[in-house]
Amino acid sequence: AGDAQAGKSKAAICAACHGANGIAVIPGYPNLKGQNAQYIVNALKSYKSKERTGGNALVMQPQAAMLSDTDMENVAAYFSQMK
Amino acid sequence: AGDAQAGKSKAAICAACHGANGIAVIPGYPNLKGQNAQYIVNALKSYKSKERTGGNALVMQPQAAMLSDTDMENVAAYFSQMK
Numbered sequence: 001a002g003d004a005q006a007g008k009s010k011a012a013i014c015a016a017c018h019g020a021n022g023i024a025v026i027p028g029y030p031n032l033k034g035q036n037a038q039y040i041v042n043a044l045k046s047y048k049s050k051e052r053t054g055g056n057a058l059v060m061q062p063q064a065a066m067l068s069d070t071d072m073e074n075v076a077a078y079f080s081q082m083k
Numbered sequence: 084a085g086d087a088q089a090g091k092s093k094a095a096i097c098a099a100c101h102g103a104n105g106i107a108v109i110p111g112y113p114n115l116k117g118q119n120a121q122y123i124v125n126a127l128k129s130y131k132s133k134e135r136t137g138g139n140a141l142v143m144q145p146q147a148a149m150l151s152d153t154d155m156e157n158v159a160a161y162f163s164q165m166k
Contacts, residue, residue: 028121038111042138051137054129055122 002037002070007078010071013063014079022082028056032079040076045069085120085153090161093154096146097162105165111139115162123159128152 014032019025022033032040046052047064067075097115102108105116115123129135130147150158 024119024122028119028125030119030122031117034114036107036111036113039107039113039138042111046135046137046140049137052129052135052140054132054134055125057129057135 002073002075002077004074004077004081007071007074007076010067011075011078014075017059018079022079033082035079037073037076037080040079041072044072044075085124085156085158085160087157087160087164090154090157090159093150094158094161097158100142101162105162116165118162120156120159120163123162124155127155127158 017024017026017029018032022035023031043052044060044064044067047057047060048067050061052060064072100107100109100112101115105118106114126135127143127147127150130140130143131150133144135143147155
């Protein structure tokens, strides 16, 4: 499982669109608050590998490309534990 | 905007994995409770068009293929209004 505290520092850039509280601030963008951590990791890996396209995937592909597997686990832990 | 009541009947099959209450019952699957409706529509369209691959996308592609645009709007309305 990831380290939510380490994820918090990596997640500052995420907050610009997905909200500091995990509620998205841009219409059509997903809320991440309380989301399943493994799902977030799967989504980030699919963006990084460019398997996930369509929708706003072009926004996320370069973001995910900057994250290591550990970063993904940590960011996922951070959003998933939000109440 | 979609019709949440109409979406409820279409969403019975969704509940098998994503939970009747929108909290996923399978590890790694996303919670849909309170998710942004436009995001859910975007995701379903990307699955139907097979632009979205990776992760468990192969599970969702055939599900989304069975939904019309109106069905997608309705199902999205149903999950997004869950508290």
